[in-house]
Amino acid sequence: MTVVLTNEMLQGSGHARMSTVALGQLMPMCLWLGPDHTILSMGPTLEKIIGGPDAIGKSFHDVFLIGRGGARTCAKLEPTRRIHLSLRKKPAISLRGALVQSDGGGFILNLTFGIHLTEAIREFSMTEADFASSDLAMELLYLQEAKTVVLNELRGLNRRLEDARRSAEDQARTDALTGLSNRRAFDAALSSALVDRRLSGRPFALAHLDLDHFKAVNDTLGHAAGDQVLTQVARILREETRDRDVVARVGGDEFVLLLRDILDPAPLQALGVRIISRLEEPVPFENTVCRISGSIGVVISSNYDDPTPEQMMADADAVLYQSKREGRARCTIAPPPLGQQVVTEIRTAG
Amino acid sequence: MHGLINRALQSFLTLNYGPAAWSDIARDTGLSPDGFEAMLHYPDSVTETLLAAASRRLDKSQDTLLEDLGAHLASLEPVRRLLRFGGGDYWEFLMSLEELQGRGQMALPDLRLPELALNIEENGLIRLRVRGDYLGWGLVMTGLVRAMADDYGSLALIEPLDPQAADTPAGAEDILVTLLDTAFAEGRTFDLAGPMEDA
Incomplete structure (x- = not known):
């Protein structure tokens, strides 16, 4: 069964007027054009959008642009399964629809908003009543x-x-008590420092610090005192190092420091001495004070050809015990191996 | 049960009875006070334990809590808006309830909302039949449908029927809706376009 629409139906008798109203309910965004593209009638929703009475009698082309966003305009209206239009007054809002030719040579378009639905609804304050139930x-x-x-x-x-x-x-x-890095984080930092050195020759030093007399504080004043001392040690180490350095607590009273961009023993020695003297400042605890010190052993990356992390840690450990053997509260820096005076990093840096 | 439902239960209990009450109920259930993640799934037994714990702590029947949960759901703006897409007035909204399960599925394929069926009886009353995979959805829907009547500004009586009644099949819960006036009061506003998204 087919529905035949004629211009007489659209413009003529009472029966035809009924049809446009009924069709307007079915297709609230339909548009009727005469053969010369004059706007004859439209559905109620389209009236709301283009201003019904104002638009009737105007040319279709005064109200619409053919093509998306007005990019492409042509005067030709051809029956098509899909036509894209945009509004002259709001080119951002595009419409999509189908176009059929009516018997008298006019046109009927049924339009919809497609993807710009939300913008159109906001722009024209539309409600659910503006859409066909089948939409x-x-x-x-x-x-x-x-x-x-x-x-x-x-x-x-x-x-x-x-x-x-x-x-x-x-x-x-992180080490929960001091907030310093833990062993796992330090191992990762040391590995990446070694990769850095291999790739770009960036030097670093590795310092191993073991507290002296810490066990005595723990044994005589208890763990709370010990914890307070450890927190204070962490603070000193943080203050004496730079952001690019890594400070880790790797055992009860053992700390390691990764000090980047350093290959000169003199500033390392000075740093070690400064840390030890600050460690020796008494830490107040309840009615008494805690006194500790520290021993340090340092190795420098430039003294190696291609070291492993284990080798550097073991060597730092060895010089730390040299510090302990020699009376504690001192900093020992591992000397370069005999006969190796020209170091890798200097060569690389030119 | 979908996390979204559990999360709604959590927000209902927290808002209505306070964070302390929620913490107690969560502890009784064996949950952390952080509660549920809306986009994860939880075993149904967790929801059941939670409801029992809330009922004990708050000294309220589970039926009352479920109805209040339904009303709470309808008061959440995103949910309210999604429900209002069902129709322009309360009558259309009621008619759209049969699509609720499908709509839920369209948004979240694993949401598992109950199946709703409407039947207009000879005396003009509307019988809403709820079939979910949990007996209690009927009470949630009762609270929700009742709250939505207010939202639309309609006057309606909404009562759950005894699930043991002879004309209610096993596994279903029936709700009786008496629609007195669809335009009783001015409802809450609903703009199709919704508020602009905060980018």
Whole structure:
């Protein structure tokens, strides 16, 4: 069964007027044109958009541009399954629809907003009554909002998971009491310093610090005093090093320092002496004070050809015990191996 | 049960009875006070334990809590808006409820909302039949449909029927809606376009 629309129906008798109203309800965004493209009539929603009484009698081309966003205009209206239009007064809002030729040589267009639905609704204050019941506009709007709600939830979930991951990672890399790096974090930093040295010749020193008399503080004044001392030691080490250095607590009273861009023994010696003298400042605890000191052993990357982390740590350990043997409270720097006066980093740096 | 439902239960308990009450209920259930993630899934037993714990702590029947949860859902702006897409007035909204399960599925394929069926009886009353995979959805829907009547500015009586009644099949819960006036008061506003997204 086919419905035949004629211009007489659109313009003529009472029966035909009924048809335009009825069709307007079925297709609230339809548009009737005469053979010369004059606007004859339109559905109620389109009236709201282009101003019904004002538009009637005007040429279709005064109101619409053919093509998306007005980019392409042509005067030709040809029956087509799909035509793209935009509004002259709002070129950003585009319409899509089908165009058929009516019997008298006129045209009937049925339009929809397509993807610009939300903007159009906002622009023209449209309500659900403006859409045909068969139109999927409501479903599209619904989906758009539902999608936004779900995406926001997922974004929240991702953020919470990321925060949890970060804090777990921080915990896994940090010594809980002092907030310094732990052994795991230090091992990673040392490996990457060795890679850096291999690739760009960037030198570093590795210092191993063992506290002197710490056990006595713990044994006589208790763990709370010990903890206070360790916290104070961490503070001193942080203050005496730079952001690019890494300070780690790797045992009860053992610390290691990765000091970047240093190959000269003199400033290292000075740093060691300064740290030890600050460690010796008494730490107040309850009604008494805690007194400790420290022994340090230092190795410098430039004294090696291609060291492993284990080798450097073992050597730092060895010079630390040399400091201990020689009476504690001192800093020993491992000398360069005999006969190796020209060091790698200097060669690389030119 | 989908995290979104559990999360709604959590926000309902926290908002209505305070964070301290929620913490107690969460502890009784064996949950951390952080509660649920809306986009994850939880075993149904967790929801059941939670409801029992809330009922004990708050000295309220589970039925009351479920109805209040329904009203709370309808008061959440994103949910309210999604529900309002169902129709221009309360009558159309009621008629759209049969599509609710499908709409939920369209947004979240694993949400598992109950199946709703409407039947207009000879006396003009509307019987809403709820079939979910959890007996209690009927009470949630009762609270929700009742709150939406206010939202549309309609006057309606909405009462859950006894699930043991002879004309209610096993596994279903029936709600009786008596629509008195669809334009009783001015409802809350609803703009199709919604508020602009904060970028």
